[in-house]
Every structure is written in C-alpha cells, then in structure tokens.
Amino acid sequence: MAHEMRENEDVFYMGEDVADYGGIFDSTQGLLDEFGRDRIMDVPISETAYLGAAVGAAQEGMRPIAELMFVDFFGVAMDQIYNQLAKNTYMSGGNVNVPLVLTAAVGGTYNDAAQHSQTLYGTFAHIPGLKLVVPSTAYDAKGLMHNAIRDDDPVMYLFHKRLMGIGWMPAPDGPKTPVPETDYTIPFGSADIKREGADVTIVTLGLHVHRALAAAKSLMADGIDVEVIDLRTLVPLDTDTIVESVRKTGRLVVVDEDYQSFGVTGEIIASVADRDLGALDAVERVAVPDVPIPYARPMEDEVIPDATDIEESVRKVVSPK
Structure with missing residues (x-):
C-alpha cells in the first residue's frame, strides 16, 4: 500500500x-x-x-x-x-x-x-x-x-x-514467505497449486490453505498423495485449474471457513460438475456448520474446520463406503 x-x-x-x-x-x-x-x-x-x-x-x-x-x-x-x-x-x-x-x-x-x-x-x-x-x-x-x-x-x-502474525494471535509458519521489495502483481483469477499430488484434490483459500497442507503432510505417511489448490481469488474464479486437477485425481475435497449452505464449497463442486461431471469419482466438503460462531473456545474449535477434519474427509474420498 x-x-x-x-x-x-x-x-x-x-x-x-x-x-x-x-x-x-x-x-x-x-x-x-x-x-x-x-x-x-x-x-x-x-x-x-x-x-x-x-x-x-x-x-x-x-x-x-x-x-x-x-x-x-x-x-x-x-x-x-x-x-x-x-x-x-x-x-x-x-x-x-x-x-x-x-x-x-x-x-x-x-x-x-x-x-x-x-x-x-x-x-x-x-x-x-x-x-x-x-x-x-x-x-x-x-x-x-x-x-x-x-x-x-x-x-x-x-x-x-x-x-497477520500479530503478537497476541500468532500465525502458522506457512504464510511467512519471502516478499520482494520491488512491486509485482498477481493476476486475478489465477489459482496457485501450493502442493502437487496424484490422489486427491483439495481446493481451499486463506488460512485453510495451511491447514490443508498440514493434512497433506500427515496423509503422505499413509501413501495418500494430495494436491492443494489455493484459489487466491474467488471472483474471478480459476475453474480451469480446479477441473484440470480433478481430471488427474478423480477426487475432490473443498475446504472453506464460511458457512456450508449456499456457499463456496457448493459452488466449487457445482462448477466442476458443470464442466466435467465424469471426472468426479468422489466428493467431500468441509465447512462451518450453519450455526453462529460460538464464543467458548472448545465450541469454536468444534465448528471451525482444522487439519484433522480435512484429513478425515480426504480419507473418505480415498476409501468411500
């Protein structure tokens, strides 16, 4: 700025x-x-x-x-x-x-x-x-x-x-990337593949990019290779990158900290289905249930998705019932 x-x-x-x-x-x-x-x-x-x-x-x-x-x-x-x-x-x-x-x-x-x-x-x-x-x-x-x-x-x-990395609310290490002093732009509508993988596509944004990466690291120990896509912008939306990844993996997990109903998770899944329904073998979405965010810490932790929730959803799409 x-x-x-x-x-x-x-x-x-x-x-x-x-x-x-x-x-x-x-x-x-x-x-x-x-x-x-x-x-x-x-x-x-x-x-x-x-x-x-x-x-x-x-x-x-x-x-x-x-x-x-x-x-x-x-x-x-x-x-x-x-x-x-x-x-x-x-x-x-x-x-x-x-x-x-x-x-x-x-x-x-x-x-x-x-x-x-x-x-x-x-x-x-x-x-x-x-x-x-x-x-x-x-x-x-x-x-x-x-x-x-x-x-x-x-x-x-x-x-x-x-x-944001402020003292009373420390950030995870993942956001602390090097930043050039010179100016540069990132075009809108250009998602970033933060981790390449072959078995499952996770699509997410913001804080949950880092929680998805943590889940991917844990899953790798069991031989599950996860691709993590950081949307970076919702409007415009880079549907091409998402669909290309799902065509490779066949499995999609969408993670969002917004409410589940009528939200980003549903839109991403619908966008993929519109473009190539046949590419989808299994789908899961991870989001905040349709309740106000609680004040009490244990209750807030329960409703906001974490790396464990993401990992569980990935395991579901890898081994569907």
Whole structure:
C-alpha cells in the first residue's frame, strides 16, 4: 500500500483505528508517519458514512482503500457495498468507475464470538460487480494488493486474522514467505497449486490453505498423495485449474471457513460438475456448520474446520463406503 501511495497521490487509506493505532491487525503500521492525516484517515464508527464517502471519492477519480475492521460489520453498510460499490458502474451505463479496495478481516479461531468471527466469502462472491481476493501468504498478499489498487473495478480484499502474525494471535509458519521489495502483481483469477499430488484434490483459500497442507503432510505417511489448490481469488474464479486437477485425481475435497449452505464449497463442486461431471469419482466438503460462531473456545474449535477434519474427509474420498 505504501508503494502505491508513493506512486499515486490519489491513493489514500481510511478506516477505524488505522492512523495513530496502526490498524487493529497492524496492517497500517508506519503509514501515518510517512503520508500524514490527509491520506491516512481515522474515521468515526459509522461504516455507512465512510464507505459511502469512499465510493464517492472513487467515482471522482481517486483510489481509496477503505477498511471494514471486521467483515461482520458489513451489515450496517450493506446498501453502500451491495447497491453502490458493486453496481454503480453498471447503473451509470459505464460512465463512472469505482476503483475502490475494501479490506476486511475475516475468520475465527480467536474466540471473539458470533459478530466478530465470520468469514462470509459467499456473501460477497454472490453479488455481481465485486472482485474478491483472499491471500494466504505474504507473497500473495503483496502481489494481489498491488493488482487490487490498480484495478478500475471495486475489489474486496479479505485477509484472515490468524495470518497477520500479530503478537497476541500468532500465525502458522506457512504464510511467512519471502516478499520482494520491488512491486509485482498477481493476476486475478489465477489459482496457485501450493502442493502437487496424484490422489486427491483439495481446493481451499486463506488460512485453510495451511491447514490443508498440514493434512497433506500427515496423509503422505499413509501413501495418500494430495494436491492443494489455493484459489487466491474467488471472483474471478480459476475453474480451469480446479477441473484440470480433478481430471488427474478423480477426487475432490473443498475446504472453506464460511458457512456450508449456499456457499463456496457448493459452488466449487457445482462448477466442476458443470464442466466435467465424469471426472468426479468422489466428493467431500468441509465447512462451518450453519450455526453462529460460538464464543467458548472448545465450541469454536468444534465448528471451525482444522487439519484433522480435512484429513478425515480426504480419507473418505480415498476409501468411500
């Protein structure tokens, strides 16, 4: 973000606790010192107001990055996101662009209950007009952010809290990849095969890329060779890479931290079935059951999939009943 702000004065950042505090997840540390309060803006706790202002700024030619501290808070700004951000280019007949990046933290595993722990990929992927980005590593996070800021369409950039590496909520080692100092972009709609395998395809994103890789490592001890695909973006979706992998393995496990019903797991499976139903010998999906995320740690651990849940689902498709 700092690189893009140095290159383009129209780029600015706004959100709650993003200036003096440096972002609740440390995502804006140091930006205030370099760019000042005209471009790193703390805003009142009124998502409706500041997201509406960001949409207006984007339509006037600026490139705002607006932070929704927790994705769960979208409810109080649903009109700004669903009916303005996503649709104004279409509603204007293409006379305005909305080059806005809306960032938000997603996910549970740190016991903050039902209104601060959701993932909601499917909620935003469902509405036409938004591009949807979900990085799983530091390298991908930078390349996807460069691309998001430069895109002339609205982009939702969702990062998992557990991957941010803040002191009170340590990240797994997997996201800590080398990051070049030079700028580079990762094109949207380009999934990444994080691990090649021959027996089962796991399709996932965000935190669960690393849980899938942990499951794959464990399964290898029993001779089960797992391919792990990191979607990186949901919109656009790289269906080609998924289908090609399933044609090789014949077995598909889709893993998501969103709710199971009407969500990403079902969409991925349907997309493969549409393209090549005959390639599918066995399918499993791993997601959050349709319940609010619990506050109590044992209950939260029960509903959010972990590496053990993924491993069990892989074993099911390898040895179906």
